[in-house]
């Protein structure tokens with residue numbers, strides 16, 4: 001397996017791009033190797049610049065729920081592009097996208113589209129503070145809500161991957177004042193949550209309802225219901241960050257799957273169909289506080305971009321109940337194949353395979369992972385070695401223990417079985 005061209009590009013990239021990449025996890029440092037430069041994608045497979053082919057389980061970190069270069073998504077993008085790439089004025093597609101989202105998520109009446117999930121969480125925080133007149137934000141350790149200053153404290157995803165996840169604030173350059181306005185609570189710890197909320201009633205409790213940025217760590221029984229009650233009792237807004245779970249785990253996202261209503265919903269990834277997009281949604285009474293309907297400022301030169309809107313709409317329109325049932329089946333099959341692969345290599349005791357429809361994580365842990373502390377205690381070196389073994393066998397996993405696998409509707413059973421074979425061999429190699 002040649003890597004000559006990827007090496008060459010990485011050396012060149014490192015001279016003009018910090019660390020050679022435009023988002024940290026892509027560098028693959030936490031699995032102890034250099035990044036792989038990609039050339040193209042087709043369905044569930046990607047080709048790198050050296051001609052190596054992989055079954056892809058990153059799928060752009062979630063947006064590509066239909067796989068790479070889906071013909072309908074491409075057609076929607078090229079038709080939109082032919083009409084003009086950006087206007088800085090409203091277009092009909094933006095209304096269709098807002099209507100489609102509101103139709104799917106019961107708690108959402110109105111939608112403001114942004115260019116990223118980060119912007120949407122930033123706006124959610126500003127709006128929650130304006131609506132409540134409070135400042136404090138409560139977030140969960142290991143949750144990631146984009147690279148917003150006040151939300152980087154003990155964040156998951158690339159922050160955890162790079163810094164070990166223990167620093168607070170977890171990036172230099174975040175002011176002590178911004179970090180001090182955020183209270184961090186361990187996920188799945190209701191007592192800690194109640195205590196934090198009582199001590200200083202916050203503007204918002206922000207949560208990933210199915211946290212997937214410390215690996216996938218589902219809520220314990222009763223956790224989500226309690227989250228809603230605790231927010232209501234204290235007058236805080238419940239902001240559910242569905243950037244990953246939205247439009248992936250069910251037609252109406254985690255709110256449908258877990259029967260919970262958010263006050264504000266943060267969205268991104270799948271809704272942009274592989275182009276830059278995010279959104280904030282909620283009831284009119286809150287959303288109309290945003291400018292120009294209200295006074296809370298929020299804007300974006302490329303917000304509601306016609307290409308992103310077209311890609312998002314094309315993706316969402318193919319996601320009916322049958323598609324979600326199929327994705328759930330693909331995920332379940334992959335989870336069971338990976339567990340069998342571990343068993344066949346005598347590694348079943350060493351790993352936990354966590355999954356919900358559309359998301360999965362293989363934790364190198366001897367006991368179930370229920371918090372960021374549990375995730376951080378995983379055998380990260382073994383995970384790294386296993387991932388290197390997968391890559392050498394044509395399977396591209398998320399290159400960090402603190403990220404989820406993103407199976408797509410394009411993954412075929414043959415690809416899943418090849419994945420299982422590679423996984424078994426890579427487990428063997430760890431012995």
Ligand SMILES: *Cc1c(COP(=O)(O)O)cnc(C)c1O
Pocket residue numbers: 115116117118119121144145146147208213241242243244268269277278
């Ligand atoms: C990816 C992600 C974000 C940030 O979205 P960007 O588009 O990368 O800014 C926010 N929240 C969650 C849960 C995410 O997974």
